[in-house]
Amino acid sequence: MREVHTGVAIREALTLAMEMDDRVFLAGEGIGVSIHDNPLMPTYGLLETFGRRRVKDTPVSEAAIAGLAVGASTMGLLPVVEIMFFPFITLASDMLVNHAGKLRYLSGGKSSFPLTVRVKAGMFGAGCQHSHNLEAWLAHAPGLKLAFPSCPADAKGLLLSAIFDPDPVIIVEDMGLYWMQGPAPEGDVRVPLGKAAVKRPGADATVVGYGRAVLAALEAASELEAEGVSVEVIDLRSLVPLDRETILESLSRTGRLVTVHDATKFCGFGAELAAIAAEEGFASLKAPVVRVAGPDIPVPFSPPLQEFYMPNAQKIAAAVRSIL
Amino acid sequence: MTAKQDATLRRTVLEKMYLARAFEDCISALAAEQGRLPGMQILATGQEAAAAAALALGKDDVMVTNHRSHVHLLARGADPKTLLAEIMGKESGVNHGKSGTLHLIVPEVNALMTSTVVGASPLLALGAAFAQQYKETNALTMVFFGDGAAAEGSVHEAMNMAGVWKLPLLFVCENNCWAGAQSFKEHCSAGNIASRASSYGMPGELVNGNDPDDVLNTALELASMCRDGRGPALMELTTYRMHGHGEYDKQHYVDPAEIEFWAERDPIVMFSSRLEQEGVLGEGQAEAMRREAADKVAEALKFADESPYPAPEAALEHVWASPEHI
Numbered sequence: 001m002r003e004v005h006t007g008v009a010i011r012e013a014l015t016l017a018m019e020m021d022d023r024v025f026l027a028g029e030g031i032g033v034s035i036h037d038n039p040l041m042p043t044y045g046l047l048e049t050f051g052r053r054r055v056k057d058t059p060v061s062e063a064a065i066a067g068l069a070v071g072a073s074t075m076g077l078l079p080v081v082e083i084m085f086f087p088f089i090t091l092a093s094d095m096l097v098n099h100a101g102k103l104r105y106l107s108g109g110k111s112s113f114p115l116t117v118r119v120k121a122g123m124f125g126a127g128c129q130h131s132h133n134l135e136a137w138l139a140h141a142p143g144l145k146l147a148f149p150s151c152p153a154d155a156k157g158l159l160l161s162a163i164f165d166p167d168p169v170i171i172v173e174d175m176g177l178y179w180m181q182g183p184a185p186e187g188d189v190r191v192p193l194g195k196a197a198v199k200r201p202g203a204d205a206t207v208v209g210y211g212r213a214v215l216a217a218l219e220a221a222s223e224l225e226a227e228g229v230s231v232e233v234i235d236l237r238s239l240v241p242l243d244r245e246t247i248l249e250s251l252s253r254t255g256r257l258v259t260v261h262d263a264t265k266f267c268g269f270g271a272e273l274a275a276i277a278a279e280e281g282f283a284s285l286k287a288p289v290v291r292v293a294g295p296d297i298p299v300p301f302s303p304p305l306q307e308f309y310m311p312n313a314q315k316i317a318a319a320v321r322s323i324l
Numbered sequence: 325m326t327a328k329q330d331a332t333l334r335r336t337v338l339e340k341m342y343l344a345r346a347f348e349d350c351i352s353a354l355a356a357e358q359g360r361l362p363g364m365q366i367l368a369t370g371q372e373a374a375a376a377a378a379l380a381l382g383k384d385d386v387m388v389t390n391h392r393s394h395v396h397l398l399a400r401g402a403d404p405k406t407l408l409a410e411i412m413g414k415e416s417g418v419n420h421g422k423s424g425t426l427h428l429i430v431p432e433v434n435a436l437m438t439s440t441v442v443g444a445s446p447l448l449a450l451g452a453a454f455a456q457q458y459k460e461t462n463a464l465t466m467v468f469f470g471d472g473a474a475a476e477g478s479v480h481e482a483m484n485m486a487g488v489w490k491l492p493l494l495f496v497c498e499n500n501c502w503a504g505a506q507s508f509k510e511h512c513s514a515g516n517i518a519s520r521a522s523s524y525g526m527p528g529e530l531v532n533g534n535d536p537d538d539v540l541n542t543a544l545e546l547a548s549m550c551r552d553g554r555g556p557a558l559m560e561l562t563t564y565r566m567h568g569h570g571e572y573d574k575q576h577y578v579d580p581a582e583i584e585f586w587a588e589r590d591p592i593v594m595f596s597s598r599l600e601q602e603g604v605l606g607e608g609q610a611e612a613m614r615r616e617a618a619d620k621v622a623e624a625l626k627f628a629d630e631s632p633y634p635a636p637e638a639a640l641e642h643v644w645a646s647p648e649h650i
Contacts, residue, residue: 025458053458059488064447064481071451074436075386077458079451094478098441099448107429108419109642111436143643166645 001185007178009152010042010118013159014080016188018050021078024163027056027068028082028118040178042118043082062088066095066117070103070168073115078163086121086172087132100168101143115169116162122175122212123262123306128298133211133263138170139239139272145169145193146240150177150214152184154237157191165193174212174262194241198250202232205256205320208247208273210236213260219313224320231320239269247273248281255286258319260311265293287323292316331604337379337536338599338610340399341372341592342617347404348394348567350621351411351425355571362413363424368392370500370566373591375399376536377466377496377561380543384434384463386456388449391426391440392498396468400433404624414631421634422642443476445469446495450482453493453556464492464550466543472503474517483556487524490555494546497558498533500565505577518560526556533561534591537598563591 004012017024030036032047032055039045047055058065062083069079083089089096100113123131138146145167149155155173162169199214200221207217214235221231232250236243251257257277259270270291277289292311300306348367355365368374371392378387378399389396397407402418410417411425418430426440437448449467456463473479474497486493497517501508514520521528529546532538539561546557564586568575575583596610 056489059481059485061481061485063478064450064485067444067447067478067482068451068454068485071388071437071448071453072455072458073451075452075455075459077455094441094444095447099437099439099444103427103429103437103439104645105642106419106423106427106438107431107642108417108422109645110419110431111429112645114645 001183003181004152004184005040005178005181006152006155007040007042009156009184010159010173011044011046013156013163014042014046015049017080017160017163018054020188023076023078024080025054025056025077026080026082027058027065029058029060029065029084031055031082032057042173042178062091063095066092066100069115069117070095070099070113073113073168074103074111078114078116080116080118080163083117083119085130086119086134087129089119089134096138096144096168096170097141101141105143112166113168114166116159117168117170118159119170119172120175121172123299123310124175125301125303125306127301131299133172133261135172135239136263136267136269139269143168144240145238146172147193147238148172148210149237150211150235152182154191154197154235156184157189158193158237160188161190161193169193172211176212191237193238194243196237196243196246197235198232198246199235200231200233202230202254204230204254204324205258206232206234206247206250206254207258207260207316207320208234208236209260210239211262213262213311216311216313217260217316220316220320223313223317229320229324244276244280247276251277251281252284255284256320256323257285257289258292258316258323259289260292260316262294262311264296265291266296268293290319290323292319333379333540334537334599334604337376337540338592338595339613339617340375340379341536341595342614343404343620344372344375344395344398345369345592346617346621347398347408347624350408350625352567352571361411365425365571366391366569367567367571368395370586370590371395371498371533371563373534373536373539373563373595374468374496374498374561376540377543377559380540380547381466382463384461386449386452386463386465387433387435388445388452388465388467389435389438390442390445390468390470390473392470393428393438397428397430397433397435400430400435402430402433402435404620405627408624409628409631412628413633414628415634415638416627416631420638420642443469443473443478445473446479446482449493450486450491453486453491454489456492457489462551464494464547466494466496466547468496468498470503471497471499471501471508471517472511475503475511483520483524483526483558486556487526490553492550492553493556494543494550495556495558496543497560498563499560500563502565502569504569516560518558521558524556526558528558528560530560530562533563534589534594536591536595
């Protein structure tokens with residue numbers, strides 16, 4: 001299969017969706033004319049292709065961007081809006097948590113909100129107000145679906161599924177992946193929401209992660225293979241809905257679970273995974289669950305401090321060794 | 325509008341005002357009975373002239389309202405039976421007991437989204453108005469919010485984006501003089517909300533919110549501008565919240581003389597007298613309207629009382645639209 005950058009794969013999904021369906025429009029801060037003018041950015045060139053009616057540069061106004069998506073979606077459009085950096089989603093959170101996630105329920109199932117929010121995330125040397133992965137907040141809010149891809153094919157396929165899903169979906173794009181290449185199919189090939197991928201089979205321990213952390217987990221698995229340890233790596237791809245079956249099935253074979261994410265540990269998504277293992281996979285567990293995550297501090301700026309914060313292959317491998 | 329249509333519309337406005345008053349009087353009475361109604365009850369008694377704004381809308385127009393919504397919804401034609409059943413938490417309620425009075429959503433009358441988060445409704449309306457522009461329809465969206473909501477940043481964001489994109493969005497601020505227990509002058513440094521419109525490049529009109537003629541004429545005029553692609557507009561209705569924030573609120577912080585002042589300006593009393601004086605209503609017609617409204621509400625109460633509560637496990641329904649995730 002051909003290889004493309006993740007940023008380009010995302011743009012393919014946006015382009016296809018807009019070509020297929022006039023109900024799809026894009027809105028966000030600088031998604032048309034951008035200060036980040038780079039062909040590897042997902043919305044690069046889309047304004048020229050689709051014009052100002054369908055590619056809307058907005059004021060700096062995250063609450064309004066999210067409100068636009070909520071209101072337009074229930075009117076029959078398929079909005080795809082962008083939140084420039086993950087911490088700024090706090091400014092949009094009322095529209096997402098109290099409205100996108102609740103209005104269908106409040107209507108007694110009469111209204112629906114088929115919107116997509118693309119959130120750009122990751123640790124890129126800008127400090128904690130630009131880098132803060134808040135997926136656990138979103139996963140905790142009922143009524144919102146949440147995807148977090150780790151590779152070009154999933155970034156494209158999950159986004160296509162999200163755009164045409166009848167419910168609100170938030171899809172987190174780790175910007176570090178934009179510059180990385182990988183195989184991705186051409187055309188409208190969708191990855192279903194709620195289905196994890198076993199990225200590498202193994203027998204001794206299961207490492208479950210999502211986003212960039214999956215790459216670190218795969219690196220750790222290679223490192224451990226040299227030591228004779230066989231690690232299964234599961235990429236969740238979707239956090240909501242969550243593919244519990246794949247996790248529990250793997251755990252039933254390996255008996256050991258390590259979770260990994262870039263977000264902080266306390267009340268992070270790893271805690272939910274550990275709880276599922278304890279509640280539903282207790283009989284399979286041969287050792288305690290270990291969570292690899294950022295320490296409970298804001299993401300620091302200085303490179304050695306950020307390095308200290310970030311989960312990496314060494315930290316994941318050490319976690320696996322600790323429970324063998 | 326011809327004189328005859330005008331008279332018909334004005335009579336309809338009064339009919340809806342009577343209906344809203346009867347509906348809310350019923351809720352007020354039920355709320356006074358121990359254990360009769362679940363949750364809090366938020367009424368718009370005294371603000372019924374806002375019905376005229378809702379009646380300025382056409383069938384395809386969208387209305388977005390808030391926690392104080394009964395007048396707006398009834399004016400648009402929502403069924404009092406399923407509204408009251410919802411307020412009582414019954415399965416037959418318009419939202420199957422998921423909403424209660426605070427966020428009644430009635431897609432049947434194009435009230436697609438309602439929010440009790442103060443100041444949120446204008447952002448929802450922004451999206452609806454965008455869709456109307458995107459689809460090149462001739463429709464507009466009307467959003468109701470209060471003077472208290474006007475302090476929220478979300479209202480600014482909605483007005484700014486609607487102004488930049490010239491969206492067909494009519495902002496209707498019902499200034500009822502109070503935000504919770506704080507008076508208007510305690511939460512707004514300017515004398516009114518309407519003058520903010522110029523900051524967003526849109527017209528802003530200050531209207532006597534207890535005069536349905538004033539409300540109706542301004543709403544029709546501004547709605548017509550919105551439809552013509554001239555962008556959003558703002559109208560502020562100066563009115564009064566006769567029952568406090570909710571039925572539990574004894575308004576200990578309000579000067580009784582103030583309530584008395586506004587009671588003498590009851591929009592229903594004033595409007596029905598005017599229509600009688602002008603011959604728009606014949607003798608006894610206003611009283612017949614009032615009785616008809618009372619009958620409809622009595623019928624609604626019977627329906628709601630006889631309706632069962634939802635099964636407890638129905639709580640799990642209506643989260644997702646996608647069947648595979650239910």
